[in-house]
Amino acid sequence: MPANIAIFALTKRGAQLAHKLAALLLSDCYVLDRYASESDIPFTSLKDTVADKFHKYESHVFVAASGIVVRMIAPLLKSKDVDPAVVVVDQEGEFAISLVSGHLGGANELARLVGDKIGAVPVITTATDCAGVPSMDLLARDQGLSIGDIGLIKHINAALLDGEQVPVYDPDGFLDISAFSAYFYVVDDVDVLSESCCGVVVDWRKHKLPERCLALYPRCLTLGVGCRRGVPADEILELVRSVVADNGIALESIFCMGSIDAKSDEAGMIEAAEILGLDLKFFSAAELDEIEVANPSGMVMKHMGVGGVCEAAAMKLADSTEILIPKTKSARVTAAIARKI
Known part of the structure; x- marks a missing residue:
């Protein structure tokens, strides 16, 4: 309800x-x-x-x-x-x-x-309910997937209503369509979708897709951020957007953001998380120090008492021991991304 x-x-x-x-x-x-x-x-x-x-x-x-x-x-x-x-x-x-x-x-x-x-x-x-066929927007919502371009839903649902099978590229298996084999079929190559009237891609990676292909994004990535005192939100956002763009990552797949608790009063960090629509969690130095990071910093250890902030926070949030996108730095901000397994 x-x-x-x-x-x-x-x-x-x-x-x-x-x-x-x-x-x-x-x-x-x-x-x-x-x-x-x-x-x-x-x-x-x-x-x-x-x-x-x-x-x-x-x-x-x-x-x-x-x-x-x-x-x-x-x-x-x-x-x-x-x-x-x-x-x-x-x-x-x-x-x-x-x-x-x-x-x-x-x-x-x-x-x-x-x-x-x-x-x-x-x-x-609604046509899909009346016809008794699955609706793509409901499938995405019920399985926790973010919808890329909501306007493309109509092409998928129209194909289903016309009795066509819709191809799905889902390399990591985030969309369970096992109960709908009459309506969807899995493809192993995203390029195959260009041969169909429409299609669905489920991935945390960005793809260049044909016009009527719908992108669904699994919420499986975590963002760790570190920054100097007084850094504005725009500076944090600039680095984050650069990191995802340079690495072919879907920003829509990031579901939370973390840092060290010494930054819990940083207005820029709080504002950046709000703009991105992310939950923001802070960890103590002791919690972050439990994580072995790939790129420790002597300067961070000196000032924060921990070898690294952004990589450790990302892995802590993802409950993972591996980093997906290692620490990337701008003048006053660091960012890293991990994947929840």
Whole structure:
């Protein structure tokens, strides 16, 4: 079930159903002020309330006419990979319609859940669900893979709907398609994909792909960073981006960043991690000193009490004894990458 859900109701009867759903789904309940009870969050303007709350919740359930909901949310929609789920329920509780973000946002699942809770018929209109074929975006999401160009999903799903088998290049076996052999087949050479109308590549390495080939990135790499005092985020980001570009690494495959705890108050490092969308973890000198690094530094030992920061932090995060991309230096920043096995 989604972590946070907002429910909206506009009528007296709709408010009664919203109260029931809010109790069953442990949700916040927004009700037009003249029908709101003490437990509700009252509002006077649905347009203003939705505009304010739309991207603050993972999911929304509207007990309202679908036309009203479409008009309210249309200006707020960004992309299928970031929009929250939207489900519309009629005030009689007969239907639960998955309206927006059916796959990645989970609206299809939410519509089914609402249907189970109140006896409504879930209305699902996404083509792959109706046809009973797997959806590439759901497969990627459920297996923890980052989607490269979300716009390419349509080519993969269209091929599946047309009854075509889609080739998959996955050298390290990150995508489990064993249950979908009727829909996908594995190829051992990425160049083979140029012979197909579309294809899927699952790799932490960057590839130059044909126009309709979708890249999926396993979140399996860790980034270790060291820096001098007061280094701005831009300087850290410049080195990190240079390291991944020079080594053919997919930045999307890096899932966390680490350093020594002496840098835990470095604003530039904290900002860089936020910009990259990475969790940031700090280790003590004693923890890092447990790791044998390929490129120890006497200067780092003198000032930090440890032979190396970036390589040790990357390997510590990856729980690995091997470094994938050794320490690379700029004037005031060091970076290294390890791979989680």
